[in-house]
Amino acid sequence: xxxxxxxxxxxxxxxxxxxxxxxxxxxxxxxxxxxxxxxxxxxxxxxxxxxxxxxxxxxxxxxxxxxxxxxxxxxxxxxxxxxxxxxxxxxxxxxxxxxxxxxxxxxxxxxxxxxxxxxxxxxxxxxxxxxxxxxxxxxxxxxxxxxxxxxxxxxxxxxxxxxxxxxxxxxxxxxxxxxxxxxxxxxxxxxxxxxxxxxxxxxxxxxxxxxxxxxxxxxxxxxxxxxxxxxxxxxxxxxxxxxxxxxx
Amino acid sequence: xxxxxxxxxxxxxxxxxxxxxxxxxxxxxxxxxxxxxxxxxxxxxxxxxxxxxxxxxxxxxxxxxxxxxxxxxxxxxxxxxxxxxxxxxxxxxxxxxxxxxxxxxxxxxxxxxxxxxxxxxxxxxxxxxxxxxxxxxxxxxxxxxxxxxxxxxxxxxxxxxxxxxxxxxxxxxxxxxxxxxxxxxxxxxxxxxxxxxxxxxxxxxxxxxxxxxxxxxxxxxxxxxxxxxxxxxxxxxxxxxxxxxxxxxxxxxxxxxxxxxxxxxxxxxxxxxxxxxxxxxxxxxxxxxxxxxxxxxxxxxxxxxxxxxxxxxxxxxxxxxxxxxxxxxxxxxxxxxxxxxxxxxxxxxxxxxxxxxxxxxxxxxxxxxxxxxxxxxxxxxxxx
Numbered sequence: 181x182x183x184x185x186x187x188x189x190x191x192x193x194x195x196x197x198x199x200x201x202x203x204x205x206x207x208x209x210x211x212x213x214x215x216x217x218x219x220x221x222x223x224x225x226x227x228x229x230x231x232x233x234x235x236x237x238x239x240x241x242x243x244x245x246x247x248x249x250x251x252x253x254x255x256x257x258x259x260x261x262x263x264x265x266x267x268x269x270x271x272x273x274x275x276x277x278x279x280x281x282x283x284x285x286x287x288x289x290x291x292x293x294x295x296x297x298x299x300x301x302x303x304x305x306x307x308x309x310x311x312x313x314x315x316x317x318x319x320x321x322x323x324x325x326x327x328x329x330x331x332x333x334x335x336x337x338x339x340x341x342x343x344x345x346x347x348x349x350x351x352x353x354x355x356x357x358x359x360x361x362x363x364x365x366x367x368x369x370x371x372x373x374x375x376x377x378x379x380x381x382x383x384x385x386x387x388x389x390x391x392x393x394x395x396x397x398x399x400x401x402x403x404x405x406x407x408x409x410x411x412x413x414x415x416x417x418x419x420x421x422x423x424x425x426x427x428x
Numbered sequence: 429x430x431x432x433x434x435x436x437x438x439x440x441x442x443x444x445x446x447x448x449x450x451x452x453x454x455x456x457x458x459x460x461x462x463x464x465x466x467x468x469x470x471x472x473x474x475x476x477x478x479x480x481x482x483x484x485x486x487x488x489x490x491x492x493x494x495x496x497x498x499x500x501x502x503x504x505x506x507x508x509x510x511x512x513x514x515x516x517x518x519x520x521x522x523x524x525x526x527x528x529x530x531x532x533x534x535x536x537x538x539x540x541x542x543x544x545x546x547x548x549x550x551x552x553x554x555x556x557x558x559x560x561x562x563x564x565x566x567x568x569x570x571x572x573x574x575x576x577x578x579x580x581x582x583x584x585x586x587x588x589x590x591x592x593x594x595x596x597x598x599x600x601x602x603x604x605x606x607x608x609x610x611x612x613x614x615x616x617x618x619x620x621x622x623x624x625x626x627x628x629x630x631x632x633x634x635x636x637x638x639x640x641x642x643x644x645x646x647x648x649x650x651x652x653x654x655x656x657x658x659x660x661x662x663x664x665x666x667x668x669x670x671x672x673x674x675x676x677x678x679x680x681x682x683x684x685x686x687x688x689x690x691x692x693x694x695x696x697x698x699x700x701x702x703x704x705x706x707x708x709x710x711x712x713x714x715x716x717x718x719x720x721x722x723x724x725x726x727x728x729x730x731x732x733x734x735x736x737x738x739x740x741x742x743x744x745x746x747x748x749x750x751x752x753x754x755x756x757x758x759x760x761x762x763x764x765x766x767x768x769x770x771x772x773x774x775x776x777x778x779x780x781x782x783x784x785x786x787x788x789x790x791x792x793x794x795x796x797x798x799x800x801x802x803x804x805x806x807x808x809x810x811x812x
Contacts, residue, residue: 271729
């Protein structure tokens with residue numbers, strides 16, 4: 181089992197003997213083979229490993245967009261196996277924020293509208309949703325671009341909007357899939373900087389899948405996966421502490 | 429979310445306008461073709477509907493519709509008058525005649541001969557002149573639309589001065605004086621309609637041996653129409669119908685015994701299929717283009733029901749706008765052709781039918797387009 185550093189008792193995600201396979205019969209491909217993992221609140225965990233090792237499958241299960249085959253996966257205290265499809269929709273809507281590799285901002289909506297989506301899904305009125313979207317965009321340095329379309333922004337700016345969208349409804353867990361792979365090194369640093377600042381401030385759990393070694397310094401914990409199991413778990417590098425202390 | 433759904437569609441300008449244009453075309457054709465057909469149908473029965481004082485139409489048993497003239501002997505008029513329950517009976521001629529225009533061009537016209545004494549069977553609405561002026565020598569009454577339209581055109585289609593009261597024309601090489609213009613529309617084939625008296629028909633069509641087409645009958649008050657109809661059939665061998673029966677018989681003839689209904693129906697159906705296919709295909713492509721974003725919404729907690737509602741709203745709003753534009757164009761067309769040779773009758777049933785067709789099309793398209801969204805697994809958003 182991969183425990184949280186410092187022995188934190190606050191567990192956001194708890195996986196025990198988690199297994200998941202794709203396909204059937206002879207074509208069956210195991211993606212996770214009895215994986216154990218705990219992720220605490222206020223912790224940024226980075227999942228690394230070669231393609232096909234099960235990283236994306238793991239965050240998909242944690243984010244309740246994919247069902248696991250066996251084992252236990254408890255998210256925010258709820259056993260995902262016991263939840264109905266509607267319960268999972270509610271869990272995602274209220275408690276999970278998503279940041280994608282390709283940003284996935286809706287191109288025909290303004291930044292404010294894109295960021296408002298999670299709030300609207302949670303029943304917040306349009307005026308309030310747009311006001312809160314504008315506030316978080318302001319916080320991420322895009323306050324003046326709220327009415328722009330995503331196509332008018334650079335890649336780094338779009339990823340900042342995606343982060344705003346992931347955080348605007350104050351989810352307890354944020355899952356990020358390769359958030360810096362489409363960005364240059366400097367912009368990647370800025371994005372991770374923002375994620376740490378904004379996301380961890382409110383004691384959220386962050387799970388980031390990455391192939392980008394440059395950003396590992398921001399992790400509280402780096403978990404290396406191979407062939408569906410965790411092969412190594414290590415605390416973040418000392419530079420992390422420096423980076424965090426340098427946050428504005 | 430619904431406002432965002434509409435914004436998503438509207439901001440995709442090219443596809444949005446394409447969908448609106450296709451739906452507008454569909455609504456236009458779904459309303460315009462039936463409106464023209466209904467206009468033609470109402471003209472087919474206009475002769476019957478426009479003579480309010482008549483209770484029964486008596487005719488040869490082989491007559492199938494109002495312009496189908498099978499001449500009777502004049503003596504039949506007196507036999508009908510002798511049937512118990514008949515208050516009065518008058519002769520009516522329905523046939524055709526060649527009109528020679530001043531430039532030498534010929535035009536085939538519908539020719540009606542009405543009772544000389546009572547003018548029963550005459551046009552329901554006069555635009556110029558009086559029906560009693562038919563007593564004037566060589567007097568005829570022409571429909572106003574044809575007087576300024578086909579009867580006022582040269583052989584090459586050029587317009588000349590419209591005919592009016594005091595104008596003359598040649599009918600079967602005989603001089604006719606126009607003493608009035610009536611407000612009736614041209615018939616189904618857009619032929620001019622000319623009225624004169626029954627006895628003057630004998631002058632213009634002197635070569636015809638029998639001229640009596642119909643006998644118009646008024647029943648005595650309180651008399652059972654069915655019994656009189658039965659007696660007329662029994663004692664004269666002629667067919668007799670109430671106004672409603674004869675009107676329905678004429679409509680049914682055009683509906684089921686000619687290709688007109690089939691032609692207009694096919695035209696409307698093909699338009700529906702073409703316009704509907706374009707609209708559905710364009711909207712389906714729009715949904716496929718946005719599938720990734722619907723997946724993102726699904727991952728973020730949008731239920732399949734909400735996504736379907738968003739897609740349905742997008743399509744229904746496009747349908748409503750397309751319907752409005754289409755019906756607007758049809759209405760404008762109706763205003764332009766009003767009082768013209770084109771038969772046009774746009775009523776609430778046609779508008780309702782077009783609305784229903786667009787509604788069905790929109791809902792069907794929404795259901796079809798939502799299928800890939802419904803099948804989309806939210807985990808797909810992590811697959812790049």
